[in-house]
Ligand SMILES: CC/C=C\C/C=C\C[C@@H](O)/C=C/C=C/C=C\[C@@H](O)CCCC(=O)O
């Protein structure tokens with residue numbers, strides 16, 4: 016088994032098969048009092064010690080098969096956490112199982128958890144808790160082998176105040192009054208499909224749900240639930256389309272939970288219960304993860320492109336089935352621009368722009384970008400063109416899913432299977448510059464995508480976009496320009512402008528006069544428009560940009576908006592001041608990354 020640079024756990028010597036969790040959610044102290052029983056399979060003889068991942072956990076006791084076990088906490092690592100080294104009171108042989116029980120408490124600053132006060136919720140009356148474990152944060156909630164190379168089932172019992180509801184990334188398995196405390200309810204969950212620790216998820220809040228399909232409900236605070244049910248009404252059609260492409264959906268239920276806007280990502284593919292924020296407009300990506308990522312999983316975070324590149328490929332194939340091939344091409348072109356932006360932001364020589372980067376001593380949160388998504392998609396799209404088109408290549412993707420379902424894979428294993436599947440076209444595959452694609456930074460060795468897709472979108476199949484004005488001639492802007500464009504096209508129009516040098520201030524003002532972009536509430540449009548305005552040094556846009564950066568917490572929007580304002584000299588200090596004012600209520604990971612982006616440490620930010 017290969018090693019995982021992001022985990023201390025000894026998964027070469029033993030692997031977890033099942034977790035049994037008892038969680039007591041304490042909103043007053045902002046901690047979870049917990050017990051986890053890990054059923055561990057031993058992989059070697061004379062086995063008597065194992066290491067689990069933890070981060071900021073207060074470990075109270077450890078036992079093995081009911082007997083007390085000794086444990087020590089190793090040195091704390093900045094992002095990997097603290098190894099929990101356990102010595103068993105007996106030896107085991109290869110093939111035997113042991114139940115290791117750890118009793119512990121989480122920290123109020125656990126990186127997987129955000130605790131919201133009632134004021135931070137839509138209902139304003141009850142507190143709220145949610146988790147986000149990807150990539151390496153599960154260890155701050157559960158002592159476990161926190162590596163995507165290890166897959167296990169889980170059962171959980173969660174005690175919460177009776178006014179609240181708990182849901183998890185699992186099938187709901189009933190509820191009862193907490194036998195220890197009649198003012199609480201214990202919610203029970205079972206996840207019978209083996210999955211990696213990063214997909215364990217929990218939410219506790221004043222939740223309601225509505226049925227949106229034969230295997231789907233939407234959950235949220237009651238203030239959002241009917242709107243959410245309407246927005247995600249296409250879920251079953253998308254699930255069926257995905258099943259037609261990728262094979263049966265194995266997770267039973269497919270529910271969607273709409274979180275408060277501080278959730279750091281647009282969506283998260285937690286099994287049985289996709290997490291979404293109000294800024295996530297389409298669910299096809301998260302549905303696709305049910306096959307690529309959740310069923311076939313990257314073995315370490317260095318192979319994250321296997322999760323995300325295939326998911327983007329499948330998401331766009333769903334778009335192809337439900338809309339058209341042109342729509343797929345259009346989305347692919349948008350993705351190419353996102354890739355160019357990430358390469359520009361990181362720098363084209365930065366090894367983190369490799370499709371398969373080394374994450375030795377690299378915090379996965381620092382490495383995260385569009386690269387695994389869009390360089391991954393570009394490779395698959397390139398292979399599709401070389402090997403016979405979308406139907407032929409989707410056949411490979413489906414077969415890859417069947418081959419590696421319920422396991423975790425490396426890029427090398429994926430490539431070997433590609434060569435096996437296309438054994439009659441090995442000469443074609445040998446012409447691909449694999450080293451350039453996988454292990455070389457910068458844009459991929461692939462030029463046709465940009466031009467082909469650009470031509471398709473700018474001419475013929477979609478209305479002509481307004482050309483960015485370079486001189487003082489502003490008569491090119493007409494109110495009718497945007498009228499005939501879909502919201503997807505407005506997004507791409509603004510993305511093109513963002514790739515140019517900043518527009519003169521007169522031009523963005525004229526755009527506002529003509530198009531009234533300030534009034535657009537679609538977050539993908541608003542985000543790009545406000546960036547464009549701040550880049551053009553339009554002072555009036557600064558408060559709107561900072562408001563968007565703090566009203567919601569999706570890192571894709573919040574981080575660049577803070578950075579744009581920070582880079583506007585006159586408002587540099589204002590960016591710092593607003594960040595300091597909001598930091599305490601931000602998600603811990605978002606707050607940490609914005610602090611790095613704005614080059615502030617804890618001391619500076621709290622003293623402002
Ligand atoms: C190349 C390796 C880079 C990163 C390793 C993996 C994960 C890093 C991490 O920080 C966690 C990411 C979680 C993402 C969750 C959902 C995304 O798909 C959402 C994408 C952004 C958005 O739409 O808001």
Ligand SMILES: [Zn+2]
Pocket residue numbers: 300304322323326
């Ligand atoms: Zn994804």
